Amino acid sequence: MATKDLRINRQIRAHEVRVIDENGEQRGVMRLFDACALAEEAGLDLVEVSPNANPPVCKILDFGKYRYELEKKQRDAKKNQAVVKIKEIRMQPKIDKHDLETKSKFIAEFLGEGNKVKVSVRFRGRELAHTELGKVVLDKILEILSENGVLYNLDKPAFMEGKMMSMLVSPAKGSKK
Structure with a gap:
């Protein structure tokens, strides 16, 4: 009150x-x-x-x-309330391997800071007919994170919203630095 x-x-x-x-x-x-x-x-x-x-x-x-x-x-x-920020990383389905690794490093940093990360793949024009490519990119991100030993929870698996395919990743409990 x-x-x-x-x-x-x-x-x-x-x-x-x-x-x-x-x-x-x-x-x-x-x-x-x-x-x-x-x-x-x-x-x-x-x-x-x-x-x-x-x-x-x-x-x-x-x-x-x-x-x-x-x-x-x-x-x-x-004072005791925890503030969780959601960071967003955007990419396209035709992303290069090196760019994908760079974005994965940023995602790992954000997770290390205790933030949630929304990873989005944006489709333009005819790319929208091949949404499975976006799923492959998101799966590759998770694979790179696992290979680098980043602990995470997948809050929302890949889902389409408009012209974007997104997934929500949060840091695993106890992994905050």
Whole structure:
């Protein structure tokens, strides 16, 4: 829950709320007015922590401190998130052997960095009648990667989309440098 979505004290719309005091003990269901008076008596705020419950659950606590803790949790969760980028390598079905090896090196580098790689073969004009050549090129890429000892997972095998044949390759678990 975002901190701007939290309702405190008089912003709470329910007539009755379930109250948990500053010590974490249940105080039961009471009218909103009584709960706000209880919070003011303690010198703290009444914060609606579970608005979807029936009746809504409110805690008596220091709102500034609570908001700081929530934001800290969100920052930590964001920090631990892994960002996976998808890199794309394009080629044509009439690619030379040396060019194929060069592109394979780039694919191996991208996989080594922990990125997914979309390998695409673009067909132009009459090449579209011979899509099996694209499949051969993609298979050759996988063969070169295997020969060079690159660990990978084939997420999506070769498939046609418009005038392109593509496959999606991701690094194998534990192979990231």
